[in-house]
Amino acid sequence: MSPYKQLGLRKFNYRLIARLTGMMLIYMATSFVLPLGVSLYTRDGAQFALAFSAVLVLMLGLFLRNFAGRGAQYELKENESYWMTLAVWVTLPMCGTLPYLFTGGLASLTDAVFESFSGFSTTGSSVVAHPEELPAGLLVYRAMTQWIGGLGLMLFVVAILRKLTHGAGRLYEAEFSGTLQRKLHPHLARSVTRMWAIYMLITAVMIVALLLCHTTVVDALCLAFSTVSTGGFVTHSGGVGMLSGGGLAVVSLFMFLSGVNVAILYRFFTLRWRNIGRDEELRTYLTIFMLAVGISVIAFHSVGDSWLPAIHYSLFHIASTMSTCGFYIAKPERWSFVVSVITFVLIIVGASAGSTGGGIKLKRIIILIKYVGNYFTRMMHPNAVFKVKVNGEPVESDYINKIFAFVFLYLAFIVGGAFVLTLCGISIPDAICMAAANISNLGPSPLINNLGGNLDYAQLPNLAKWTLTLLMLAGRLELFAIIAIFSPAYWRRG
Amino acid sequence: MLMVEGGLILSCLIPALHFGDGTVWPIMASGLFTFNVGLLLLVSFHNAKRPTNRRVSYLLVVAMWVVLPLFGTLPFLSTGVLNRFADALFESTSGVTSTGATVFSAVEWLPSSILLWRSMTQWFGGFGIVLLVLALVPTMGINKYSLYTAEASGADNTGKQTSSMTTNLQQTLGIYLLLTAVFVIALWKSGMHVWDAVNITFTNISSGGFSIYNNSLERLTHGQQYIVALAMLLSGVNFAMLYNFFTFHWDRLRNKLEQLGFYLMVYLVAAIFVIFALRLKMDFGWGDAVRCGVVQTISVLTTTGSLAADTQQWWVPITYLFVVLSLCGGMAGSTTGGLKAMRVLILVRNVRKILRDKLHPHAVNPVRLNHKPVATDIITNVMVIFLVYAMVIFIGIMLLMLSGINATESIGAAIACITGYGPGLGLSGGFGCYAGFTVAAKLICSFLMIMGRLECLTVIILFIPAFWRR
Numbered sequence: 001m002s003p004y005k006q007l008g009l010r011k012f013n014y015r016l017i018a019r020l021t022g023m024m025l026i027y028m029a030t031s032f033v034l035p036l037g038v039s040l041y042t043r044d045g046a047q048f049a050l051a052f053s054a055v056l057v058l059m060l061g062l063f064l065r066n067f068a069g070r071g072a073q074y075e076l077k078e079n080e081s082y083w084m085t086l087a088v089w090v091t092l093p094m095c096g097t098l099p100y101l102f103t104g105g106l107a108s109l110t111d112a113v114f115e116s117f118s119g120f121s122t123t124g125s126s127v128v129a130h131p132e133e134l135p136a137g138l139l140v141y142r143a144m145t146q147w148i149g150g151l152g153l154m155l156f157v158v159a160i161l162r163k164l165t166h167g168a169g170r171l172y173e174a175e176f177s178g179t180l181q182r183k184l185h186p187h188l189a190r191s192v193t194r195m196w197a198i199y200m201l202i203t204a205v206m207i208v209a210l211l212l213c214h215t216t217v218v219d220a221l222c223l224a225f226s227t228v229s230t231g232g233f234v235t236h237s238g239g240v241g242m243l244s245g246g247g248l249a250v251v252s253l254f255m256f257l258s259g260v261n262v263a264i265l266y267r268f269f270t271l272r273w274r275n276i277g278r279d280e281e282l283r284t285y286l287t288i289f290m291l292a293v294g295i296s297v298i299a300f301h302s303v304g305d306s307w308l309p310a311i312h313y314s315l316f317h318i319a320s321t322m323s324t325c326g327f328y329i330a331k332p333e334r335w336s337f338v339v340s341v342i343t344f345v346l347i348i349v350g351a352s353a354g355s356t357g358g359g360i361k362l363k364r365i366i367i368l369i370k371y372v373g374n375y376f377t378r379m380m381h382p383n384a385v386f387k388v389k390v391n392g393e394p395v396e397s398d399y400i401n402k403i404f405a406f407v408f409l410y411l412a413f414i415v416g417g418a419f420v421l422t423l424c425g426i427s428i429p430d431a432i433c434m435a436a437a438n439i440s441n442l443g444p445s446p447l448i449n450n451l452g453g454n455l456d457y458a459q460l461p462n463l464a465k466w467t468l469t470l471l472m473l474a475g476r477l478e479l480f481a482i483i484a485i486f487s488p489a490y491w492r493r494g
Numbered sequence: 495m496l497m498v499e500g501g502l503i504l505s506c507l508i509p510a511l512h513f514g515d516g517t518v519w520p521i522m523a524s525g526l527f528t529f530n531v532g533l534l535l536l537v538s539f540h541n542a543k544r545p546t547n548r549r550v551s552y553l554l555v556v557a558m559w560v561v562l563p564l565f566g567t568l569p570f571l572s573t574g575v576l577n578r579f580a581d582a583l584f585e586s587t588s589g590v591t592s593t594g595a596t597v598f599s600a601v602e603w604l605p606s607s608i609l610l611w612r613s614m615t616q617w618f619g620g621f622g623i624v625l626l627v628l629a630l631v632p633t634m635g636i637n638k639y640s641l642y643t644a645e646a647s648g649a650d651n652t653g654k655q656t657s658s659m660t661t662n663l664q665q666t667l668g669i670y671l672l673l674t675a676v677f678v679i680a681l682w683k684s685g686m687h688v689w690d691a692v693n694i695t696f697t698n699i700s701s702g703g704f705s706i707y708n709n710s711l712e713r714l715t716h717g718q719q720y721i722v723a724l725a726m727l728l729s730g731v732n733f734a735m736l737y738n739f740f741t742f743h744w745d746r747l748r749n750k751l752e753q754l755g756f757y758l759m760v761y762l763v764a765a766i767f768v769i770f771a772l773r774l775k776m777d778f779g780w781g782d783a784v785r786c787g788v789v790q791t792i793s794v795l796t797t798t799g800s801l802a803a804d805t806q807q808w809w810v811p812i813t814y815l816f817v818v819l820s821l822c823g824g825m826a827g828s829t830t831g832g833l834k835a836m837r838v839l840i841l842v843r844n845v846r847k848i849l850r851d852k853l854h855p856h857a858v859n860p861v862r863l864n865h866k867p868v869a870t871d872i873i874t875n876v877m878v879i880f881l882v883y884a885m886v887i888f889i890g891i892m893l894l895m896l897s898g899i900n901a902t903e904s905i906g907a908a909i910a911c912i913t914g915y916g917p918g919l920g921l922s923g924g925f926g927c928y929a930g931f932t933v934a935a936k937l938i939c940s941f942l943m944i945m946g947r948l949e950c951l952t953v954i955i956l957f958i959p960a961f962w963r964r
Contacts, residue, residue, distance in 0.1 A: 082852075341892050368881060375878045376955050379552075397870070398851075404877035405845045411884060415818055422811040428919065429901035431814070480849065487849050 016076065017084050019069025020157055021091050025061030027156070028092060029054045034144060035099075038218060039137025046135035049102035057095045082484040088153050089477060093120040099141050105134045114457070114465045119145030120153070121476035122356060124232025124326045124443030125468060127458045132236050136218045143225035143233050149476070150229025150356040151199050151262070158192045195262045198269060199356075203228045206254045213247040223247075227254045230357045232326030232443040240327045245312075251327065252316045259323030259351035260285065280391050281352050281363050285322070288349070288362075292318045292342050299338040321346045324357040326443030344433065347440045348410075358441030358475050360410055364403045366390060371400055409479045413439055417471045424464040438468045439475035552952050552961075559944050562619075563587040569611050575604055580933040587940040589615030591947040592829060594703025594799035594916030595907075595939065599927045602708050606689070612704045613696040619947075620700020620729075620829040621670055666733040669740070674699050677725045684718050698725045701829045703799025703916040709925055710801040711793075716785055719802060723789045730757060730796035730824025752864050753825050757795075757835040764819055765791040768812055775809045790816075796824045797831040799916025806917075806924025813919055817906065820915040831914030831946050833883060837876045839863065844873060882950045887912055890942045897934040907931070911939045912946035 032054035039047040076084060096119065097112035099105075106112045111127045118125045119142055131139060148156075203224050210220035222235045223243075236242050240251060257265065264282055267273070276282065293314045300310035313329060320327045321343050350359010367388055374386040388395045417435035422428060433445040434457075444456075457465065474482040484490045566586035570576040576585065581597045588595045589612050601609065674695055681691035690706065694714075697704045707713045711722060728736065731754065738746040747754075769787035772778040778786065789802040794816045805813060823832020843861045850859040860867035890908035895901060906919025907928070917923045921930055928936065945953050955961055 337895065341895065345888075372878055372881060375874070376951070376958050377960060379951065379955055380961060397874075401844065401873065401877070402848055404874075404881065405841075405848050407884075408841050408877075408880060409845055419811065419814055419818065422814045425810070427902060428810065428814050428817075428905060432905070480852070483845065484849055484852075487846065489846075489850060489853055 013073060013076065013080050015069050015072035016074065017069075017080065017087050018064045019072040020084065021087050022061045022064030022066070022069055024088055024092060024153065024157065025057050025064065025095060028095065028148070029058035029061060031144060031148065032057070032141070034221075035137045035141035038140045038221070039135065042136040042218065044135035044137055046099075046103045046137040049104075050099055050137055050141065053095075053098035053102055056098060060095065082481045082490065084157075085154055085477060085481045086485060088157065089120070089473060089481075092148075092153060093117045093145075093473075096120060096145055099138060103135060103138050105138050108462075110462045110465050111458075114469050115142070116145065117469045117472050118443070119143075119231065119233065120149035121441055121472040122146045122149050122229045122231040122324075122358070123438055123441040123472045123475075124226065125438055125472070126233060126443075126456050127460075127465070129456045129458050130237045131234060139235055140218060140221050140225075143222035143231070143235075146229040146231030146233060147203065147225040150231070151195060152476075155192050155195060158189055194266055198262055198266050199228065201269070202254065202257065202265070206250065209250045209254075210247060213244055213250060215243065215247055223251060224254075227251055227325060227327075228258050228356065230255070230258050230323045230325040230351065230355070230441070232320075234327065239329065241329055248312070248316055248329070252319045255316075255319040255323045255325045255327070256289070258325070259319070259355050259357045261352045261354035262356075263354055264352075278391070280366060284362055284366055285352055288346075289318060289322060292322070292346060296339050296342055299342075317343075318346070321442070322349075322357075323351050323355070324359055324440050324442040326437070328444060344436065347436050347442050350440055358439075360407060360440075363390065364406065367395055367400060367403055368407065406479060409483065410439065413471060413474055413479065417467055420467045421464050424461045426460075426464065434468065435471055439471040441472060441475050552955055555948060556944075556953055556956055559590070559948060563590045563940070563944075566590055566615055569608060573605060573608060575608055578933070580936045581929075584928065584936040584940050585612070586615065587943050588916070589702070589704065590619035591914060591943040592616045592620035592700045592702040593831075593911060593914045593943045593946075594697070595911060595918070595922070595943070596704060596916075596927050597929045597931075597936070599929055600708045601704075601706060609693060609706045613693040613702075613706070616702030616704055617674070617696035617700045620702055621667070665737045669733050669737050670699070672740070673725070673728060673736075677721065680721050681718060684715070684721060686714075686718060694722060695725065698722050698798055698800055699729050699829070701726065701729045701796045701798040701824070701831070701914065703793070705800060709804070711789065712801065712803055716781075719785060719789050722800065723792050726792045726796045726798050726800070727761075729798070730792070730828050730830050732825045732827040734827055735825075749864050749866075750825070753836045753839060756839050757825050760819070760822060760835070761792060761795050764795065764815060767815065771809055771812050791819070794819045794915060795822065795830075796828075797913045797915040799910075799914075801917065801924060804924040806920070806926055808924075813906075813923065816915075817909050817919070820913040821909060823913060831912075833880065836863070837880065840868060840873060840876045841880060843868075844877075879949060879951060882954065883912070886942070886945055886950050886954075890938065893938050894935055897932050897938065899931065899935055907935070907939055908942060911942040914943065914946055 032050055036047060036050045036054065039045075039050055093116045094113070096116040097109070100112040100115055101109070106115060106127065114125070114127055117123075124146065128134065134142075206224040206228060207220050210223055211217070215223070219235050222233065223240070225231070226233045234240060240248065243251065260282065261279075264276055264279060267276055293311075296314040296318060297307070297310045300313055301307060305313065316327070316329055317339070319325070324347065346359075348360060349365055350361050351357025353361040353363035367390060370388045370390075374388060378384055378386065388400065414432065414435045417439065418428070418431040421431035421434060426434065430445060437443060437445045457468065460468075470482075563583060563586040566589060567579065567582035570582040570585055571579070576582045576597070584595070585597055587593070594616070598604065677695040677699060678688075678691045681694060682688050686694075693706045696702070705711070711719050714722065732750055735747055735750050735754065738744065765787050768791050769783050772783040772786055773780060786802045789800075790805065792798075793800045793802070797820050805816065821832055822838055823834050824830030826834040826836040840861060840863065843863070847859050847861050850857070861873055862868065887908055890912060891904045894904035894908055899907065900920070903918060903920040903922060906917075907922050910916055910918040910922070917926070918928075920926075922928045928939065931939070
């Protein structure tokens with residue numbers, strides 16, 4: 001009889017969780033090399049702070065891996081996968097606050113937590129009003145956190161942990177809760193490795209492309225990390241407005257790409273083009289993109305822009321919104337009202353399943369719309385039987401039910417989050433938009449907000465910042481992992 | 495149907511004659527006109543086939559809810575209290591759907607016949623005209639059950655007390671009349687004029703919310719306000735439950751106990767929050783805070799829209815909470831709007847079921863309500879209604895914004911109209927009115943009210959091309 005059973009607790013594989021978290025921390029510590037290098041190169045004075053945080057993270061990681069996680073069994077049960085996900089997703093961003101605090105870039109813990117969670121969850125909401133005043137090393141670090149979080153930390157776990165055979169799939173699902181992932185390779189760990197390879201390749205290409213457009217090395221690194229992960233941190237207070245036309249075009253293109261399912265990109269790059277055009281989600285993505293761009297071009301034109309800048313703006317803006325990247329050229333008060341409305345819709349809809357973007361995800365929306373359509377037909381012909389199909393494959397009714405529940409939770413989170421925000425003195429439309437923008441991991445609120453038109457969240461009270469932090473995390477983990485810890489069944493002995 | 499309505503308009507002659515305010519002729523004309531059109535239709539289609547088709551019943555229900563408000567505009571237009579058709583349509587729809595949104599910034603100058611007409615449309619509509627007609631005209635031979643599902647979207651088809659629809663409806667009507675009578679007497683005994691008591695009961699028992707005073711319930715004594723709150727509370731309870739309660743079939747109450755518990759719990763939690771918020775954030779005295787909290791929260795939860803104070807001035811989180819509460823609504827099978835307690839409960843339980851599935855993938859984890867598993871058909875129905883409801887609200891807000899209303903007001907108005915609460919946010923909230931809305935916005939709101947009353951699906955299906963195909 002183990003002591004846990006005597007206490008009435010389920011025998012919990014906490015050692016494995018500690019071990020994996022520790023390993024993640026060690027990887028994270030090694031990734032500090034890049035910002036540290038930039039810091040030394042530009043002599044911004046942040047090198048000691050960065051090195052110190054790296055050492056601390058490394059030590060914590062080693063401790064968790066070698067002491068707390070000693071003798072772990074490589075097997076994850078159902079409920080443990082949620083705990084695992086949560087442990088990693090809370091520990092890493094919490095450790096990620098260290099550089100902000102040590103360099104003095106952000107004064108308060110709340111701000112650092114907000115910024116760090118915003119980074120890892122690829123949201124891109126920022127409390128920094130003037131990023132150019134931060135040391136370059138910290139800027140690169142900040143952008144890099146998004147890149148790490150981009151594909152999902154769990155995918156990283158799956159990729160580095162070939163030993164984990166029982167439960168790897170569950171981890172994968174805990175993060176991408178049921179988006180019917182098409183595997184690239186029958187072996188899960190291998191297909192995940194391929195996803196990472198594609199991700200790195202795209203990032204590298206983008207960095208080169210940006211350098212060719214005469215951006216500085218720091219800007220190129222930061223922007224590429226922010227774009228490919230659909231994060232949205234910027235390096236200047238003017239947003240991406242300082243880029244040349246070519247640079248903007250590059251960013252637009254890569255934002256658009258990062259809203260596409262990585263599996264499709266993989267097929268694209270390995271020259272297997274045959275079935276790409278038939279993928280329903282991709283087609284919907286394209287259709288919505290074209291439609292939204294069309295409407296917004298007309299809208300911009302009608303408020304007095306000439307055609308070419310209008311097209312330029314619209315392509316950039318819609319790509320930024322659909323991929324939930326959250327870069328803006330025009331500040332919100334310049335938008336025509338129609339664009340705000342489209343923006344809001346697109347935020348909720350979000351990017352493709354299996355991409356780095358957030359939101360409800362197109363695949364779910366497609367299934368829901370098909371299902372509701374069928375439902376109406378069934379109202380007229382009560383005895384007819386219909387099956388929803390996506391890409392020719394029937395979708396199980398359990399799965400549809402899950403999507404409905406997901407959407408319900410999603411809206412409930414937005415409504416509930418907005419309620420807490422109104423307690424902080426934010427007006428109702430702003431509160432709803434902020435909650436939606438953060439749960440979808442977009443970043444800046446799409447409405448003209450009452451923060452003087454600024455896109456940053458610096459002026460908000462602490463309660464609001466913590467609420468938004470929770471929303472970002474909830475959105476990134478696709479809600480169920482967050483809900484699970486509030487559910488008694490997950491605490492009970494199994 | 496129109497005959498019934500004509501008859502109702504004519505009954506408004508009584509106060510007109512009694513108070514002698516010079517609206518006798520216009521009212522009589524509109525009443526007779528409506529009555530005659532109804533008669534004409536009945537005579538001309540006397541030999542029409544008895545429709546049993548589902549499609550026809552959907553069409554019939556929607557047609558009724560469009561035609562009745564149209565004729566309901568006649569008294570407003572003919573007496574000249576409203577000059578524009580859009581205004582009259584808005585007011586009339588708001589009445590028939592028991593929403594309670596008004597274009598009158600002040601109502602006390604209106605002739606008493608018009609006031610009664612407004613109250614009466616709500617009382618009449620609150621119960622669901624269709625149900626009323628089915629109870630009164632059992633001989634018509636239409637497939638009643640399909641009509642009933644069209645109206646109530648099958649939220650609670652486990653809830654019929656008896657196997658016969660007609661008896662069921664007659665019982666419900668009986669309860670409705672009984673409650674009305676009880677509260678008229680109660681208010682009258684508490685020192686109110688009979689005229690006021692009738693009007694106030696009509697609009698509150700139907701969860702409507704029109705008032706005969708500019709400042710709604712604020713005019714009433716505190717005791718009277720609590721009486722009205724009780725009326726609203728009861729109007730949010732399933733009528734079958736009330737019937738079983740009053741006829742001592744208490745064992746039958748068990749099959750809806752959880753919904754009732756949920757409804758009361760939501761009310762309690764919200765009311766406590768509102769009371770404390772009023773006391774701590776708005777410097778209300780304890781007495782006022784409790785009274786306003788108790789009365790206003792139930793008014794919102796049952797989507798009535800009677801106001802204990804000018805909520806427009808209240809702390810923003812309270813007004814936001816009101817919007818959310820009105821979305822929740824009372825119990826299914828009551829006069830309230832919103833999503834209904836039962837659906838919200840099923841939605842929440844379904845999330846729990848999914849978490850359980852994850853934990854025990856091989857176990858059967860049904861969604862249970864009142865200790866009985868809920869059929870998957872009902873769950874999908876709830877899900878679809880929820881989704882469509884959310885989308886309609888969303889589109890409604892966008893359309894209102896396009897018609898030139900600002901964001902806060904659009905959110906408030908769209909949700910207030912679809913749930914049937916009435917007062918929105920900003921200028922249309924509290925003691926304000928919808929007079930400032932553009933014509934387009936008023937029409938959108940009227941449409942949303944009908945959508946909300948018929949729970950979206952029935953209306954939307956008419957816009958699907960397949961519906962009209964043979």
